[in-house]
Amino acid sequence: MPGARPRRSVPRARLGKVFAPYLLSLPAGLWLLILFLIPLVVMLSLSLQSCNNATGACVMTWHWAEFGQQLSLYHSQLLTSFYFAGAATVIDVVVSFPIAYWIAFYGGNKKNFFLLMLLVPFFVSFVIRTVVWSFILSDQGVVLGTLKHAHLLPQSFHVLATGYAVVAGLAYNYLPFTALPLYVAIERIDKRVLDAAYDLYASKRQAFMNVILPLTMPGLFAAFLLTFIPALGDYVNQQVLGGTSDTMIGTVIQNAFLTNLDYAGGSALSAVLMAVALIGIFAYARLLGSTAIEEYL
Amino acid sequence: MTASALGRASEGTRVVRTRRARRFTRLLLPAYSWLVIAYLVFPIAVMIAYSFNKVTTGLPQVSFAWNGFTLEWYRQWSSVPQLTSSFWLSIRLAVSATVLATIVGTLLALALVRYRPPRFRGKAAYEQVLFLNIAAPEIVLGASLLGLFVTINLARGFLTLLLAHVAFCIAYVAITVRARMAGFDRSLEEAATDLGANSLVTFTKITLPLIMPGVMAGGLMAFAISIDDFVTSNFVSGSAVPFPVWVYGVTRIGIPPQVFVFGSAIFAFGIACAIASIVISRRRT
Numbered sequence: 001m002p003g004a005r006p007r008r009s010v011p012r013a014r015l016g017k018v019f020a021p022y023l024l025s026l027p028a029g030l031w032l033l034i035l036f037l038i039p040l041v042v043m044l045s046l047s048l049q050s051c052n053n054a055t056g057a058c059v060m061t062w063h064w065a066e067f068g069q070q071l072s073l074y075h076s077q078l079l080t081s082f083y084f085a086g087a088a089t090v091i092d093v094v095v096s097f098p099i100a101y102w103i104a105f106y107g108g109n110k111k112n113f114f115l116l117m118l119l120v121p122f123f124v125s126f127v128i129r130t131v132v133w134s135f136i137l138s139d140q141g142v143v144l145g146t147l148k149h150a151h152l153l154p155q156s157f158h159v160l161a162t163g164y165a166v167v168a169g170l171a172y173n174y175l176p177f178t179a180l181p182l183y184v185a186i187e188r189i190d191k192r193v194l195d196a197a198y199d200l201y202a203s204k205r206q207a208f209m210n211v212i213l214p215l216t217m218p219g220l221f222a223a224f225l226l227t228f229i230p231a232l233g234d235y236v237n238q239q240v241l242g243g244t245s246d247t248m249i250g251t252v253i254q255n256a257f258l259t260n261l262d263y264a265g266g267s268a269l270s271a272v273l274m275a276v277a278l279i280g281i282f283a284y285a286r287l288l289g290s291t292a293i294e295e296y297l
Numbered sequence: 298m299t300a301s302a303l304g305r306a307s308e309g310t311r312v313v314r315t316r317r318a319r320r321f322t323r324l325l326l327p328a329y330s331w332l333v334i335a336y337l338v339f340p341i342a343v344m345i346a347y348s349f350n351k352v353t354t355g356l357p358q359v360s361f362a363w364n365g366f367t368l369e370w371y372r373q374w375s376s377v378p379q380l381t382s383s384f385w386l387s388i389r390l391a392v393s394a395t396v397l398a399t400i401v402g403t404l405l406a407l408a409l410v411r412y413r414p415p416r417f418r419g420k421a422a423y424e425q426v427l428f429l430n431i432a433a434p435e436i437v438l439g440a441s442l443l444g445l446f447v448t449i450n451l452a453r454g455f456l457t458l459l460l461a462h463v464a465f466c467i468a469y470v471a472i473t474v475r476a477r478m479a480g481f482d483r484s485l486e487e488a489a490t491d492l493g494a495n496s497l498v499t500f501t502k503i504t505l506p507l508i509m510p511g512v513m514a515g516g517l518m519a520f521a522i523s524i525d526d527f528v529t530s531n532f533v534s535g536s537a538v539p540f541p542v543w544v545y546g547v548t549r550i551g552i553p554p555q556v557f558v559f560g561s562a563i564f565a566f567g568i569a570c571a572i573a574s575i576v577i578s579r580r581r582t
Contacts, residue, residue: 016496021417024408027401028467032426035464039441046444099330106322112575117334123567124341127527127541128560131548132340135347138361142343145362175337225432233434236527240548250436257440257532263447270440274433281432290421290428294472297431 040274047267066268074252074269081248084163084238085231088170089178092227093220095171096179101212104186118179126173130240133169134160137241161243169237177226181296185219186212218288222296225284229277249273341564348557358551370554374562377553383543384559390455390539391524394462398523399516401463402470403508406515409471410478430468438465439532446533453535461533462523469522470515477511 050061071078103114121129135141137159140148147153159165189212197207235250242248249269256266284293348371351364375381405423414420430438442461446453485507489499505512527541534542544556 018416021408021412021420024404025417025419025423028405028471029423031401031464031467032430035442035445035460036430036438037426039438039445042448043437043441043444046448095333098326099333102322102326102330106326114330114334116571116575117337119571120334120337120341120568122521122525123564123571124344124560125525125527125541125544125563127544127548128344128556129340131544131552131556132344132347134548135359135361136340136343141361172336172340229432229434233436233528235436236545240545253436253440254531257443263444266440267444270437274437277432277434277437281429284432285425285428290425293428293431294476297469297472 043267043274044271046263047265047271049264063264066264067272070265070268071272074249077247077252078249078272080163080246081232081250084167084170084246084248085228085234087167088174088231089224089228091167091171092175092178093182093223096175096182096223100179100182101186104183104189105191115180115183118176118183121173121176127236127240129173130169130236133165133172134240137165137168160241163242163246165241166238166246166248169241170231170234173234173237174227174231177230178223181219181222181226182216183219184296185216185222189215218292219296221284221288222293225280225293226296229280232276233273344557345561345564348554348561350554352554356551357553359554359557370558374555374558377555379538379543380540380553380555380559383538383540386455386537387524387540390458390462391520393459394466394523395516395520397459398463398466398470398519399512402467402515402519403474403512405467405471406474406478406511407504407508409475410481411483427468427471430465431472435465435528439529442529443532453533453537455537457533457535458530458537458539461529462526465526465529466519466523469518473515473518474508474511477514478508481507 048062050063139158197211233250235254238248253266253269256262349366351367353364489503530539531542
């Protein structure tokens with residue numbers, strides 16, 4: 001009688017164990033399938049359909065011409081996006097590398113405090129942060145108004161509604177996404193490797209170029225992925241800080257979907273943006289593996 | 298005097314540094330870093346300052362110019378009904394999305410930590426989907442979700458917001474929980490099983506308490522991402538307008554000062570939580 005219970009429960013337990021990983025991952029898998037992967041397929045299919053602008057009804061026509069049409073209409077906005085996102089990314093790397101280096105090597109027991117300081121912008125809503133920058137950069141605002149008052153700048157000088165304001169906003173909003181991966185990568189450098197370089201009579205410069213920089217490369221790549229790709233599709237900075245002459249592709253996509261209800265056109269442009277992002281994503285996964293990004297989040 | 302003090306401090310380090318290099322790491326680098334921190338904090342200070350700014354025109358809108366100090370907007374924090382309701386909607390949305398995403402994401406993290414390919418085929422596929430989900434531009438996620446909802450004719454509102462928010466929170470929860478489970482000791486679970494606990498009891502009495510810090514961290518991450526989300530929400534919100542979407546909407550027509558009051562309050566709350574967590578973690582170690 002005591003032996004009967006285990007014998008009966010063993011097959012059931014085994015079956016449960018066999019399916020355990022699949023059962024555990026099923027809810028997340030279904031959610032991501034239905035609300036992440038399928039929408040991407042739907043988006044691609046929408047971009048190949050022809051829609052009736054009056055009724056909004058779409059029919060599948062394998063209409064690849066939508067891509068050419070959209071690209072010829074909006075290639076300058078796409079280029080502007082590359083240009084602005086690229087500029088913001090370069091600024092962020094240059095600005096945040098020294099501070100990441102300093103926190104990692106000289107932060108001591110205050111590291112957590114300094115990291116919190118890097119994250120401080122995230123405690124204010126993204127939209128509000130951008131709006132506040134429009135206040136700061138406005139013609140009579142805190143900075144420019146004061147400088148103009150002191151006659152350090154001509155009255156006609158303005159930043160708001162130019163590309164500079166957009167790049168400044170992007171650079172500010174994405175700085176923590178650059179600084180943190182760089183910090184993680186530099187933090188991980190074994191200080192003994194650096195000591196070895198100095199023992200072998202490396203100069204400060206040589207040690208930096210031949211030891212620190214190569215070892216920071218994975219972090220630099222992660223920073224690029226987490227800064228450039230979101231900045232590429234950003235439209236809040238452009239809408240709040242930029243003018244009408246330097247529209248980014250994100251604004252075009254948003255207007256296509258929400259204002260013009262041109263789902264086919266908007267989907268085609270989104271697909272182009274996704275394709276660009278995928279190049280970076282695949283390159284990253286190839287070089288460093290698809291779980292590598294997790295170390296930098 | 299300073300130079301000699303610095304010189305004494307660095308005596309005994311293996312690296313022989315020149316005076317210039319020392320000045321760089323001891324003075325220039327910290328000064329520069331504090332400058333960057335000041336740059337990061339500056340807009341927040343401006344936001345808080347403007348939440349105290351008087352309004353001289355008839356319309357209650359924040360003006361670029363400084364008109365004097367007032368507490369009026371803090372007293373009337375709830376006098377813009379749409380703003381208040383959008384804020385509570387955001388809270389409800391973030392709490393619901395956090396609960397759902399934390400449960401679903403934690404289960405996925407358990408599967409990813411415990412099982413490898415012979416037992417768990419498709420593990421690599423899951424990892425790639427998580428990576429893709431995090432690295433993809435948010436505008437593409439939002440736009441494609443809108444495309445889906447339009448195609449299946451689902452009315453946009455709280456439900457579509459919730460579906461979308463959980464979708465982009467799962468990956469962050471799964472990754473956070475997974476990272477915190479790295480040093481998890483399976484032998485404790487085996488001990489519980491050996492002592493006759495069934496799998497439910499083992500899970501609730503042993504596994505869950507052990508992974509709880511990671512689950513909490515994942516949940517906090519999900520909450521922070523959900524409550525601040527603008528891009529995806531703007532695409533799928535429809536009739537239900539969350540806080541960031543509402544604020545974005547009024548940037549065109551003039552921002553009521555209460556927006557900055559809410560911003561300052563959220564900031565103060567977030568910082569208080571962060572400091573508390575640092576203090577608690579320091580006391581434990």
